[in-house]
Amino acid sequence: MKQILVKKDILKSNDEIAKKNREAFSQKGIFSINMLGSPGAGKTSVLEQIIKSLKAEVNMTVIEGDLYTTKDAERIENQGVQVIQVNTGGGCHLDASMIEEAIKYIEIKDVDFLIIENVGNLVCPASYDLSEDMKVTVLSITEGNDKPLKYPSMFQKSEILIVNKIDLIEHTNFSMDELYNDIKSLNENIKIFEISCRTGEGINKLSTFFKEKIKDKRRNI
């Protein structure tokens, strides 16, 4: 596992750097996602499940954003895929210059699927394009169904919403109907997957979705 401490390049705008990265990824047929969500929504657990489903067929690399620790990166490395740890040194989000720096450490030509796990934060990371094809937000049942309206930006900008921990719904007052209504009022095109990393429910459907996206991207080189 490589670990790098990134100093933000304030001279180039985030969007310019993201555009450059995105072009490089597209030329190589790399499909990339930016995984977002609150601390504890289960981003790393979802990632572990996707990796287990796809690693036999897909060459994956993970960029792990974290404030200081390598805890999540270690969990991902245990799954046997390439991991680059980016420590933000207390910073509340990743930005495109951190991705630019991180990919220097990747054998990028071999990668089919680049997964960027952002810092756990439902506010700040929404503002930064990391050169991903899709923003994927993970919301857990135990956070409550009021979160999309309270933190709208991330849900408006995401192509995918993963509703995680659905095995716990009976122990909460979470309303799936209200969630769908609220989400669709913010972002009518968002695609929703309901899953549980504990029981495995919904994981196949989610992994199959990503597999198709990865194939499409390869096809369009």
Place this chain on the structure above:
Amino acid sequence: MKQILVKKDILKSNDEIAKKNREAFSQKGIFSINMLGSPGAGKTSVLEQIIKSLKAEVNMTVIEGDLYTTKDAERIENQGVQVIQVNTGGGCHLDASMIEEAIKYIEIKDVDFLIIENVGNLVCPASYDLSEDMKVTVLSITEGNDKPLKYPSMFQKSEILIVNKIDLIEHTNFSMDELYNDIKSLNENIKIFEISCRTGEGINKLSTFFKEKIKDKRRNI
């Protein structure tokens, strides 16, 4: 309910403003807390429980920080206490100038207990002194016991940790032993309360603790 949209005053430093607010609160014997935690940790639910326990004896006012909505403020207003809504307009934390602005709308001389509910975010709010007597962080069982080491700053700066949703512990792999070990390695003086807003477990003990703090503050005018 008053609702104000605050424009940040960049001319005065946060700490200077916090100091001025703090002196004003102390002169009037107001005990104040800054409630922090991830989105969905249960800050508003904890607040509802504290209000129910104490409102017969204590004059409480709540400042509700939120990005855009008044959802949490409405929940608190339903409890029959004075609420001031501060919308950050997408900003990821409250700062002392927002509190300075908010208290213009409060009959502050009558207040015993001022509760500031911060924006749901485990990173950015830790850096801003809001003139509180105590930072109180709410961590829910379903977020996982790894959060203190991953997001250390908030836990290092808090006097109180409320571990919420303990009724769900049997459905998770949360380790209370690991939590205590990690927390104590970051902040050996932190006081921990284990509670459930659903079952009511631990609420009395928590409310009694705050009641004593409120009395002490009054005594020291």
